[in-house]
Amino acid sequence: MEHVLPERQLKELQKAILDFMHTQGYAESLEVFARESGNDGFVADSKDRHHNLLAKKWTSVIRLQKKIMELETKLSKLQDDVRTGAVATRRGKPAEWLPRPPAQQTLAQHRAPITSVRFHPQYMVLATASEDMTVKIWDSESGDFERTLKGHTKTVQDMAFDAKGSVLVTCSADLTLRVWDVSDEYKCVRTLHGHDHCVSAVCFIGADKIASASRDKTVKIWELATGYCVKTLSGHSDWVRGLGVSTDSRMLCTASNDQSVRLWDLASGECKGDLRGHDNVVEVAKFAPVASHAFLRRLAGLPPVAVAKQNGSDGTSPDEPATSQFIISGSRDKTLRLWDCASLQLLHTFVGHDDWVRDFVVHPSGKTLLSVSDDKTMRVWDLITGRCAKTIEASEHFTTCIDFSSVNPLVATGSVDTTVQLWACR
Incomplete structure (x- = not known):
């Protein structure tokens, strides 16, 4: 009889079945199956990759079946909407969609405060990190917990x-x-060593490099393929809390306990600017995405790009890349600040939070900014006026982190109360 599975996959399945029989104590059945399948020398090993594989695959199949059923239901509803014209009744445009209370879902699996939330760039997946030493992976659409790293x-x-x-x-x-x-099911393939103290922030530089910030006062640049540290940036006088990379991967910005934001040239490793104005620890700093540049220029009273061509491609100096035009920072002084990378000048201060600003994200449309704070709120800022347009009670405790999904209209926030909130945007 011809096997449906290739020989290699058939052997994998047989070993998984033998491991399952051993785990369940089916000694006689195991002996017979091992002999008839040509695996007489099988020895169970808890460290072998086949250990518990059958149960894991079975669980995965059930989860996939559930997702398929949910998707079929949604597809059926969308088809009905198309037939009846209900799709046209959605309010507003995607560019105007903002998180609306109450939270759509609360994810509760962590045992300590949440430190970071990150949506997968292509799939409906959310990763959450915590002081409990773990990362958890979730289905961001259903809210189902999938695995712990x-x-x-x-x-x-x-x-x-x-x-x-x-x-x-x-x-x-x-x-x-x-x-x-x-x-590969989130297998850990490499561990990078080199910092002398807590590593507090990480980001990708293009596809092949990583930048990390640390309490040892340095930023390190790593090769992803080898895990080697290829450059160390020194200049801050205290803990480096946060960092961000420009869209063209030419510049890096860093936030520090020394109350400054620094601008770095990644090619040379030189510090190109020391931005000062915050009155307390700077928790986070990021380059403003290109989609927000036109709105930020209006906010700062700068001429539109078309008028500013005489100075450079985007109104900055000729050698300043367009994608590193503005930096936004958030601080324990309760404010967010907007900086011009070319002049190194403070352009605007966002005032409204009643406690430390912990994190922020710019809306994909570039028109608004969402920030979270120890005042337990998520605030929506209009980047044309610079004013707080909306305040949402995000948690019963300090709200520590935020991210906006690029796949579906969802915002995730994390809290010291150990939970993650998912907010539907409409």
Whole structure:
């Protein structure tokens, strides 16, 4: 009889079945099956990759069946909407969609405060990091918990997916970064050592490099393929809390306990600017996405790009890349600040939070900014006026992190109360 499975997969299945029989104590059946399948020398091993494989595959099949049924239901509803014209009744345009209370779902699996939330760039997947030393993976649409990533021995401080979503990198207070292969069931494929203190932030530089910030006052640049540290940026006088990379991967910005934001040239490793104005620790700093540039120019009273061509391609100096035009930072002084990378000048201060600003994200449309704070709120800022347009009670405790999905209209926020909230945008 011809086998449906290729020989290699057939052997894998047989070993998984034998392991299952051993685990369940079916000694006689195991002996017969081992002999008849040509696996007489089978020895059960809890460290073998076939251990519990059958149960894991069975669980995966059930989860996939559930997802298929949910998708079929949604597809049927969408087809009905198309037939009846209900799709046209949605309010507003996607560019105007904002999170609306109450939260659509609360994810509760962590045992300690949430430190970071990151949506997968291509799939409906959410990763959450915590002081409980783990990262958890969720289905962002259904809210179903999928798996836990273990390996770090202290708080997982931050994480980042690469642009394709094939790799997840995490950093921890255990002084290391870990690289996880998303396509291979999030297997940890590399651990990076080099920092002398807590590693507090991480981001990708293009597809092949990683930047990490640390309490050891440095930023390190790593090769993803080898895990080697290829450059160390020194200049801050205290803990480097956060960092962000420009869209063209030429510049890096960093936030520090020394109350400054620094601008770095990644090619030379030189500090190109020391931005000062905050009155307390700067928790986070990121380059404003290109979609927001036109609105930020209006906010700052700068001429439109078409008028500013005489100075450079985007109104900055000729050698200043367009994608690193503005930096936004958030601080324990309760404010967010907008900076001009070319002049190194403070352009605007966003005032409204009543406690530390912990994180922010710019809306995909570029028109608004969403920030979270220890005042337990999520605030929506109009980037044309610079004013707070909306305040949402995000948690019963300090709200520590936020991310906006690029796949579906969802915002995720994390809290010290150990939960993650998913907010539907409409």
